[in-house]
Amino acid sequence: MAAMITNHLHQKIEAQVALYRVPVQIVPRPGILDPQGAAVVGALKTLGFEAVADVRIGRFLTVDVEADSAEAATLSVQRMCEKLLANPVIEDFALEAPTVQPGGRS
Amino acid sequence: MAAMITNHLHQKIEAQVALYRVPVQIVPRPGILDPQGAAVVGALKTLGFEAVADVRIGRFLTVDVEADSAEAATLSVQRMCEKLLANPVIEDFALEAPTVQPGGRS
């Protein structure tokens, strides 16, 4: 599907709706206890990985979303994180750059 | 601490041990059912994010490890993943580029 939108020069341009994949990193906020990370550090050391200093364990999501542009995709996933995907009490989140997925309608 | 190692020109150079942070993405293998992801898609839609097509939920780890070089850090975290951090039956993993952390001995 194609939508008419205007760019900053107020020229009408055609935007392609595409399927974007937005990777999301969700990590425990600094200072928040991370029992999993602590247990994994212990395990890695007993496995001989002496050089490991710290491990923090969070969640990695890939969100596939249809949007007019990478910016729009990022923006909506940002809102999903604020609304639902991350728990602001104990987590911070960061988005990675979106990539276009094959198979999105256009 | 400083270690003597040789570079590819066989010149003796001094390598600084630094604290590297290696981000790790662990995701359910394609074809492995991800009920959590499915539930999140459903909820996002009820929250009005109609454009969401798919969500996959995995783990995101940051491993802080002391090493002589970014390559060495990546290599050791790679081994940690193969040995413990990911389960090849159900998960794929990918490493992101290491970053040097402040506070590593040198």
Next chain:
Amino acid sequence: MSEVLPRPGDPAITPELVKEHGLTPDEFDRVSKMLGRAPTFTELGIVSALWNEHCSYKHSKNTLRTLPTEGAAVIQGPGENAGVVSIGDGIAIAFKIESHNHPSAVEPYQGAATGVGGILRDVFTMGARPIAMLNSLRFGSLDSARNRYLFAGVVKGIGDYGNCIGVPTVAGEIVFDPAYDGNPLVNAMCVGMLREDELILAKAQGIGNPIICVGARTGRDGIHGASFASEDLSEASEAKRPRVQVGDPFTEKLLLEASLELIRSGHIVAIQDMGAAGLTSSSAEMAARGDVGVTIDTSLVPVRETGMTPYEILLSESQERMLVVALEGHEEAVREILFKWDLTAEVIGKVIAEPVYRVTDGDKVVAEFPGSELVTQCPRYNVSAKEGADAVRLRSIDVSAIAELHEESDPAWTTLKLLASPTIASKRWAFQQYDSTVRTNTVVGPGGDAAVLRIRGTDRAIAVKTDCNGRYVALDPRVGGRIAVAEAARNVACTGARPLAITNCLNFGNPTRPEIFFQFTEAVAGIGEACIALDTPVTGGNVSFYNESPTGSVHPTPVIGMVGVIDSLEHITRSTFRNVGDAIVLLGDCTDELGGSEYLATVHGVTAGKPPRCDLDRERGVINTLLQSIQAGVIASAHDCSDGGLAVAIAESMMCNPDATTGAEVDLTPWASLPDRAVLFGEAQGRVVVSSGEVARVLQIAAANSVPARRIGTVTSRDGGLLIHVGSQTVRIGTDQLGEAYHTAIPRIMNTTAQVAVIDEVEGVLV
């Protein structure tokens, strides 16, 4: 006394700072007098932590003193981490209930989980092995997404923590009422078992003995959580989110095993959980109990974060930590035991002869208080108590005048509506998320009345249950307080157990308001009367004030946790009908009472009228009738009649165990002089529905206890369904229809709302 100087970087002690620490000007003067100088920032923190309501009980102590605490079975009454009662054979039960309301309102999953962790520690610090968990929960209506989110998160938090520790969660109660909107109640109870000679107290003793910090490292978690628990909830609480701690059930499991090994080892003289106000309250209280001095060096406390100040280390509420007083010279032995469990133990101070509470940072003294005055000089308040006008007004409403809806012309409609009301409906959706069978002692798990646990190596079992009807307490606190105890006792007796003792969790609003303080003192008075009448002394408990949301106070909710003992495994009785053909007998009598009923709340949306009368002699008679008939072997099942009244109690006895359902034909026409809806749905107290193959004996035993009793019907086969003759009409409902309403109500609400699915999901992925 040593010289105490402010630390570089300490904020100046301004009236604002004092206020932020929740101290009144009078309280501040009191501290300054005690010290003979103004407190330092560190000292201010200590005082604010110890003198806030949660730790000091400053508004409740005088009232709580009136509760009966003596009894033949009581080994340890209030004042320790948990109460302890003897059940014979040299075996004792330690139990305690505690609230985690405010943390759960802000972060339901972690709030509930850490609540479970805290109450577990209270019990195993007595030397008891935890054998069962219970929980008593209150939420606003499930119509609201926020409440579904809180419900789902709290249940998951309770489950994940208890399941991981491997202590079965066996009973509890969940009530939904708009009165709890924005301020859910999350009370967790733990029951532990020990040999009487294994009891250990949290009393610092022995000059020169080392004080050891055990378990998890200390971070900046939940600093001032204790004062947090003593404030009204408001939008501002959102900003307090970072205070909420994260639980680590794995470390707790190690701490549990290590602590029990430590206690049995004889290397230590005292052990105490670092709960609210962390190191400060645990050390100060241990010193006060032992009437000795202590000195603590915060620089020796193992920390998780860099640059923590003494103030932060003293007030941190990092979970899964214990404070231990060991025998001098046994430090290494203690370390070894903890090391075996991959835990750390650091000596951070010692017991001293000098009567001071002293905190140092290295060799610099950062806080010092004379003797145990920190604890003993804490202010006590007697607020003037005056009943609120609303309560008087609501109580005086004549609810019998409330017109029936036209649907009610068919009582089947009302019965199904009540069975499907979330407060009455099966809580399986929740307790199916709790491991209730681990440790293989659970004879009767969640789903009936009280839970029953066998005591290995004996022929005994114990029964446990929590109960409280906040609506009754709101309408008449004294009667409501009595009923809470009576219902818990009745539930326990239904299983064949002799009610032994109680613990209580008193959830109320802001005690500085006269109408709230009235509810508090009256409810406590009612609890006391019932405990004396039923010979179930109070062995401890917990007070949670300031349960208020912007819309006002919650229903006053004094939750009672009851423990009873069954002297022979043969006597264990279940709540569901067992044999087709058995007679159905009602112990107790029907009345025209409807006030405060679930019927009025669910069908008419009103909480009004007088709550049902509570005749304590009658309650004792009913309990004795139950126990004597059960011991005589003439009762097949017993189910107490509470929310929803007789119709609901009979329906539950038919189908609350989905694997063994029956039918029932019941004749209630003997009460034709009473309104049908009062007979079917009224909540007259002192009633139990029993089934029996030997009616005559049951009626005879009841008469001997001057308890009215009457055969009201017969257990029929499943296909018979429920058939009730009441007044001039006959009510017919299929057993499956009843089961459908009762068993699917909550799942339908929870599983079909993606909103919950996910938020629950977010919580899910957190662990």
Next chain:
Amino acid sequence: MKFGVVTFPGSNGDYDAYHAAVEALGEEAVYLWHKDRDLKDSDVIILPGGFSYGDYLRAGAIARFSPIMSEVVAHAKRGAPVLAICNGFQVACEAGMLPGALMRNISRRFISRVLPIRVENATSMFTHEYFAGQVLRLPIAHGDGRYVADPDVVASLEDAGRVAFRYSAPDGSIGEADNVNGSVNSIAGILNESGNVLGMMPHPERAVDPLLGVPDGLGLFHSLLAGVAA
């Protein structure tokens, strides 16, 4: 017959397994500490239920590296019986003693219930006291019980009759409605190739005392006893 019950940090089913052996069977049992390397001459090793290392990272992922595990693996290689229950099943899969993996229940929630469990293989050393198609009632209590494996692995399990138990309806019929945690082919328990390692999510050790309900777990332990006696 001597049962060796492994205690990992975070195990909680070790207590039940121990008491099943001692109280219900009147046999000898010992606890085996995860840091030790001594199986104390146990005939049967039990990897018990619980939350070893809190199930952190993945259920069983960390426990599999405990010193005792190399001995347990050797014990299995000798063809001696290893009974891996619930968390033990997860550990055994992580350790490669059994194929596949156990993932979060399809409902995404912990499930604690007594369920009908159908016996598929009634010839193994763990199950020969049952009959094929027999429907047992056993407790389950897990959050990560959804068995998954590559299709070819599942096929080989099915072909070799290595599926020991399935979740079923009370009448023994198999269907998604009764597949409580969403396991592939409703699989509740599997055997290793040589049939001496059994991994299962249901808890036979919690079903050995009539006081607590139907003692349908006894058959499994009696199979082991008979097997060794024979």
